[in-house]
Amino acid sequence: MTDPLSRWRAQAEGAVLLDGFHALKHALRFGAEVPVAVTTDRTAALSLAEELAGDVRGTLDTLLTEVSEQVYASLVPRPHPTGVAALAVRPSREANLRALARTPRTAPVVVLDNPRNLGNAGAVIRLAAGFGAAGVVTTGTLDPWHPTVVRGGAGLHFATAVERLGVGELPAGPLFALDPEGEDIRGTRLPDDAVLAFGSERTGLSPELRARADHLLRLPMRPQVSSYNLATSVAMTLYHWSATGAGAPGDAP
Ligand SMILES: C[S@@+](CC[C@H](N)C(=O)[O-])C[C@H]1O[C@@H](n2cnc3c(N)ncnc32)[C@H](O)[C@@H]1O
Structure with a gap:
């Protein structure tokens, strides 16, 4: 199951939606388990990471999969200006x-x-x-x-x-x-x-x-x-x- 949409759907039940670059950045910094993360523009997201969050740039490089605007809009209730979204595992x-x-x-x-x-x-x-x-x-x-x-x-x-x-x-x-x-x-x-x-x-x-x-x-x-x-x-x-x-x-x- 490699396509991001299927991975997202498989993880969505009970997961925490991280809406936007900053939410994902904070969650990673504080040890959240993030099984899937998408962006409408990988280059822009990674250059934002270089500028603001060098500590998680490598993790983001591994995690982020680029999706179309249409797919992104279907995953989040309100598209975020940074075009980034992810799912995290909710702590028990x-x-x-x-x-x-x-x-x-x-x-x-x-x-x-x-x-x-x-x-x-x-x-x-x-x-x-x-x-x-x-x-x-x-x-x-x-x-x-x-x-x-x-x-x-x-x-x-x-x-x-x-x-x-x-x-x-x-x-x-x-x-x-x-x-x-x-x-x-x-x-x-x-x-x-x-x-x-x-x-x-x-x-x-x-x-x-x-x-x-x-x-x-x-x-x-x-x-x-x-x-x-x-x-x-x-x-x-x-x-x-x-x-x-x-x-x-x-x-x-
Ligand atoms: C909007 S206030 C609640 C107002 C409410 N009508 C009442 O009867 O208390 C929400 C909470 O903020 C805290 N709070 C607001 N102003 C405060 C003040 N001057 N001193 C201490 N706590 C305050 C209190 O814990 C309060 O219950």
Whole structure:
């Protein structure tokens, strides 16, 4: 089975669609297993790799098969400007649970409590990857591996552990829940084994998550502004951890 279309169809069930050059580049960098990758222009894709991703150029050279625009359009719901797409093997739930349970933890786990917006979830996974967070856990019905979330995460699902769990199954560690009614975050140093929880875009933290929280923290906000966007709240909190966490320089507040 050598033609790319047959290989794609054989792998598609349960696989993760990597949409575009950058998603494929990130996934490869973080060890994703990629059984098939296509491009509408091999020369352009490889010269992009030379320019931006020399570390994976050789792998891309081996992996990428050129297909017509028509074939490419039949494989992806929305053609990407780079004309690149690939399928990756989704890490097993067991592997993610092992990663989330690993101790001692050297970076926090981010929990999104019943998130609704797929773009927010993708942006948070990208943030978690950038800060080296131990994982992103979602509660509720949203699938954190939904293709739209993967697109928003730019292939960085493979750089952290991404899994859906119940509130009762959250990883161990002190749970800091972010809420505009909490204590000012600037007075708290977040430990590396923290579990950082954020509420739903519409309704905030669920009663179950609140009941499980050890601390409630607020991000500074001017009066009359009711809340920040979910992903920006995660960004500020991870930044606060990185700037003031146990391993970071600086005095305790
Ligand atoms: C869009 S907000 C939710 C707004 C929602 N209407 C509510 O009642 O909380 C989504 C989440 O971002 C976090 N968040 C937003 N602004 C915050 C702030 N000023 N301090 C702490 N967390 C905040 C919280 O975790 C919140 O649940």
